Amino acid sequence: xxxxxxxxxxxVGDFEFNFHKITSCIKKAKTKNADxxxxxxxxxxxxxxxxxxxxxxxILTNKKYLNKLKPYTQGILCIIGAITKNSxxxxxxxxVIYNQKILNIYHKIVLPNYGVFDEKRHFSPGDSLYIYEWxxxxxxxxxxxxxxxxxxxxxxxxxxxxxxxxxxxASPFSLSKLEDRRKILSKRAKQANAFxxxxxxxxxxxxxxxxxxxxxxxxxxxxxxxAPQFQEKLLFFEIEKGKKNKKNLSIRISPIKQIYQxxxxxxxxxxxxxxxxxxxIGISGGIDSALVTALAVKAxxxxxxxxxxxxxxxxxxxxxKDALKLCRNLGIKHYTLPIKDIFNAYKQTLGKTIxxxxxxxxxxxxxxxxxxxxxxxxSNKHNCLVLNTGNKSEISLGYCTLYGDMVGGFGLLKDVYxxxxxxxxxxxxxxxxxxxxxxxxIRRPPSAExxxxxxxxxxxxxxxVVLDKILKLYIEENLSLKEIIQKGxxxxxxxxxxxxxDRNEYKRRQSPPGVKITNMAFGKDRxxxxxxxxxxx
Numbered sequence: 001x002x003x004x005x006x007x008x009x010x011x012v013g014d015f016e017f018n019f020h021k022i023t024s025c026i027k028k029a030k031t032k033n034a035d036x037x038x039x040x041x042x043x044x045x046x047x048x049x050x051x052x053x054x055x056x057x058x059i060l061t062n063k064k065y066l067n068k069l070k071p072y073t074q075g076i077l078c079i080i081g082a083i084t085k086n087s088x089x090x091x092x093x094x095x096v097i098y099n100q101k102i103l104n105i106y107h108k109i110v111l112p113n114y115g116v117f118d119e120k121r122h123f124s125p126g127d128s129l130y131i132y133e134w135x136x137x138x139x140x141x142x143x144x145x146x147x148x149x150x151x152x153x154x155x156x157x158x159x160x161x162x163x164x165x166x167x168x169x170a171s172p173f174s175l176s177k178l179e180d181r182r183k184i185l186s187k188r189a190k191q192a193n194a195f196x197x198x199x200x201x202x203x204x205x206x207x208x209x210x211x212x213x214x215x216x217x218x219x220x221x222x223x224x225x226x227a228p229q230f231q232e233k234l235l236f237f238e239i240e241k242g243k244k245n246k247k248n249l250s251i252r253i254s255p256i257k258q259i260y261q262x263x264x265x266x267x268x269x270x271x272x273x274x275x276x277x278x279x280x281i282g283i284s285g286g287i288d289s290a291l292v293t294a295l296a297v298k299a300x301x302x303x304x305x306x307x308x309x310x311x312x313x314x315x316x317x318x319x320x321k322d323a324l325k326l327c328r329n330l331g332i333k334h335y336t337l338p339i340k341d342i343f344n345a346y347k348q349t350l351g352k353t354i355x356x357x358x359x360x361x362x363x364x365x366x367x368x369x370x371x372x373x374x375x376x377x378x379s380n381k382h383n384c385l386v387l388n389t390g391n392k393s394e395i396s397l398g399y400c401t402l403y404g405d406m407v408g409g410f411g412l413l414k415d416v417y418x419x420x421x422x423x424x425x426x427x428x429x430x431x432x433x434x435x436x437x438x439x440x441x442i443r444r445p446p447s448a449e450x451x452x453x454x455x456x457x458x459x460x461x462x463x464x465v466v467l468d469k470i471l472k473l474y475i476e477e478n479l480s481l482k483e484i485i486q487k488g489x490x491x492x493x494x495x496x497x498x499x500x501x502d503r504n505e506y507k508r509r510q511s512p513p514g515v516k517i518t519n520m521a522f523g524k525d526r527x528x529x530x531x532x533x534x535x536x537x
Contacts (some may be wrong), residue, residue: 001135001164004029004037005235007214007227009203009422011056011273011448012046015065019044022080025234026072032236034076035135038170040210041081041144042092044069047170047201048208049083053122054388056380065147066095067100073097077134079141081168089124094141094168096132103132108143110151113488116172116208116516116524117147130152131160137241139164140535144171147196148187157192163241165194173211173262174519175255175321178229181213182251186221193219195239202232204269206416207513207523209262213251222248229253230261253443257425259420259517260295262414264513266515267299270410280384282375282405283326283334284305285319286446290326291425292412296387297330297436298428307334308378312343314449322441329436339370344368368404375407385409388512393418395511395522396471397497398504399456406511415521417471418446418464440446462493476520481535498535506530 006025010018022039029037041047044065045058052058062083071082077098084093085107091107099390107126133140140162140285147151147167157165165188171181195218202212215226216237224247271279279296282287296305309323327334346366347355355362376382379386388408390400392415400406413421416449425442429435446456446464457463470493473484484494508522509530520526 001137002032002034002236002238003197003216004032005032005197005199005214005216005227005233006037006039006043007019007112007200007202007212007233007235008040008043009232009269010040010043010046010201010204011203012049013024013052014043014046015061018046019065019068022069025073026078027078028234029236030076034236036077036079036197037077037181038197038199039080039167040199041094041167041170042078042083043201045506046080046205046284047081047210048116048118048205050118050122053083053090059083059090059444061149068103070097070100073101076135079166079168081143081170081450090122091126092119092123092143093126094143095288096130096141104132106130106141106143107145108306109153110149111143112145112148113170115519117145120410126513129156131162132309137239139166139170144169147198148184153189154188157194162194164197165189165192166197166199170197170210172208172516173229173258175258175517176519177211178251178258180252182223183216185215186223188218188344189217190221194526195219196279196405197237197239202230202265204266204273204515206270206310207266207516207521209266209269210516211258211262211265218245220245223251225249228252230265256420256423258425259338259416260427262517263295263416263515264299267387267410267412270513276304276306276383276385276409278306278382278384279387280306280308280375280378280382281387281389282371283309283323284389284449285309285315285321285323285326286427286444287421287437287440287441288391288413288439288446290322291428292387292389293326293332294425294428294436295412297332302331303340304381305330305332306330306378306384308371308375309334309336310339310374311336312449314341314367314451314454316449317498318440318444319447319449322438322444326441328432329438337374339367339374342370343367359451364448365401365404368448372401372404372407379409387412387515389413390511391416391418391421392518392522393468394472395508397477397500397503399460399461400507402510405450406507410511411512411514414511415517417468419468445485462497463465466490466493469498470494471501474498474501475526476518480522501530502532502535
C-alpha cells in the first residue's frame with residue numbers, strides 16, 4: 001500500500017486557500033500512484049479554529065468544502081480532518097472519502113484540555129472506533145490526542161489485528177515535543193503491533209508553531225520515514241504487510257536549531273497570514289534587538305525590515321556604533337532619531353507638576369515610552385508591523401515598560417530566556433558568512449541605558465544565568481519556593497524573583513503575542529489570575 005502524508009501549511013478560516021492546497025496534493029499523489037493520501041487534523045478549516053466553531057456559518061462552510069472535495073477522490077482514498085456537526089453536537093472529525101463518496105466520519109474520542117488546547121469547550125467526544133479493509137490490509141483512523149493517552153483504543157486495534165493506524169494531528173512545537181512524539185508513537189506501534197502513519201500540521205498560527213515531522217513507524221517501533229520539521233512536504237512511503245523493517249531514522253536536531261526554525265516560521269506565517277508586508281524594529285545596539293532584527297531578515301528578507309535607532313543622552317558611543325554596524329551588516333534601511341530633545345521637552349512640561357524631586361524610574365520609563373511612540377508612529381505611517389524585542393527573562397520579572405519597550409504587534413523572544421538569546425545570536429553568526437551580529441554586542445554586559453552606568457544585572461541583583469535557572473524551576477516545572485531552594489538556588493534571590501513574577505502578571509497580560517517555544521509559554525499555557533494573593537511558598 002502506497003501512502004502519501006500531506007504535511008501542509010494551512011490558514012484558519014481560509015477555506016478556499018486550504019481547499020486548493022489539499023486538492024493540489026491529491027493530484028500530485030495520484031501521479032505517484034498513491035493508494036491513500038492523509039491530511040492533518042482540521043485540514044479544511046485550519047487549526048485551532050477556537051470560537052469560530054461556535055458559529056453555525058463556520059460549520060456549514062466546513063460541510064460545503066468537505067462535499068466539494070469528493071470529486072477529487074476518484075481512485076484514491078482520502079483521510080482528512082474537518083469540523084462536523086450531528087444531532088446538535090460539534091465534533092473534531094476525520095472524513096474517509098473514496099470514489100467521490102464519504103464512506104465514514106470518525107469523531108475524535110480524547111479531547112485535550114490543557115496548555116494551548118480548549119477542545120472540551122468546543123467539541124463533543126466521539127465514542128466509536130472503526131476498522132476498514134483496504135488493499136488486503138486492515139486499518140483504523142484516529143486523531144492526535146487519541147494516540148497520546150493510555151486508553152482502550154490501542155487494545156481494540158490489537159484485538160482486531162489492524163495492520164495500519166492512521167493518526168491525523170495538529171501537534172504544536174515545543175523543545176521536547178519531537179522526542180516525546182517519537183517515544184509515544186513507537187510505544188503505540190508496538191502495543192498495537194501495527195504500522196503508524198502519523199500526519200502532522202506545519203506552520204504558524206498566532207503564538208503556536210506546528211513543526212510537522214510527519215512519519216511512518218514500523219510495528220517494531222522504528223521510524224521508517226520522516227518529513228522534515230518546519231517545512232511542507234508530501235511524503236510517500238510504501239508499506240509491505242508482514243515485512244520486518246530494520247530501518248530506523250535518526251531525528252537528532254539541536255535545540256537551538258529547532259528554536260531558530262520555529263521563530264523563523266512563526267514570524268513568517270504571522271506576517272503572511274495577517275496580511276502584513278514589512279516590519280520595523282527599535283534597534284538599541286543591545287543583544288535582544290540585534291537578534292530580533294537578524295531573525296526578521298532571515299525570515300522575510302532585508303528589503304522588508306526597517307530599523308529605528310533612537311539614542312538618548314545615556315546611550316554610549318559604543319552602543320550607537322554597534323547599532324549602526326548591525327544595520328549595515330544586515331543591509332536594512334535604518335534611521336537615527338535621537339530622543340534627547342523630546343525627553344527634555346517632557347521634563348520641561350512636567351517638571352513643575354509631576355517630575356518633582358530627583359530622577360527615578362519615572363524618567364527611565366518616559367524614555368522607553370518615547371521610543372515606543374516613535375515606533376508606533378512609523379508603523380502607522382509606513383504600514384509596518386512593530387516587532388517587540390523583550391525576552392522571557394525580562395517579561396517574567398516585569399523588567400520592561402508598559403507602552404514603552406513592550407509595544408509591538410508580535411514578540412519573537414517572548415518565550416526565549418536571556419541565556420538562550422545569546423545562544424541564538426551565536427548560532428546565527430555560525431550559519432552566516434560573514435557574521436551578522438557584531439561580537440561587541442554579544443560581549444557587552446546588557447543594559448537598558450536609561451540612566452548613567454546602568455547594567456541589567458545590577459538592576460536585577462542577579463546574573464541572568466542564575467535568574468534563568470530559577471525562572472525555569474518556577475515557571476516551567478511549577479516548583480514552590482521551598483522546592484526551588486532545595487534545588488540549590490539562593491533563598492533570598494529565589495524569594496525575590498518569585499515575588500516579581502507573581503506581581504507582574506498584569507504586565508504580561510498586556511504584552512503582544514509571540515512564538516511558543518517551551519512547554520509553559522505565557523498566555524495560553526500559563527494562565528494565572530492578575531489579582532492573586534497566593535505566594536506559593
